[in-house]
Amino acid sequence: MIxxxxxxxxxxxxxxxxxxxxxxxxxxxxxxxxxxxxxVYVLLLFTRMRILGIGxxxxxxxxxxxxxxxxxxxx
Ligand SMILES: [Zn+2]
Numbered sequence: 001m002i003x004x005x006x007x008x009x010x011x012x013x014x015x016x017x018x019x020x021x022x023x024x025x026x027x028x029x030x031x032x033x034x035x036x037x038x039x040v041y042v043l044l045l046f047t048r049m050r051i052l053g054i055g056x057x058x059x060x061x062x063x064x065x066x067x068x069x070x071x072x073x074x075x
Contacts, residue, residue: 006055009033025067033063 012030026033038060044053 006052006059009056009059023070025070026063027060027067033060 009030009032012032013026015030027038028034031037038057041053041056041060044050044056047053
């Protein structure tokens with residue numbers, strides 16, 4: 001269940017146009033990846049939805065790491 005919910009943020013990637021752009025930073029671009037939503041995910045850590053918050057933040061973290069890695073091969 002929790003796993004499925006965290007997969008929902010991946011749909012955010014699919015909704016983006018263009019669908020795949022390795023040189024684009026997901027953070028701050030997708031609706032569910034905005035800093036505003038990240039603040040909401042942090043708040044989830046203090047609720048019963050804590051596991052969900054952790055899952056979502058882990059996703060944001062991996063996306064952010066991707067952004068940093070992009071600097072090595074994107075102009
Ligand atoms: Zn993402």
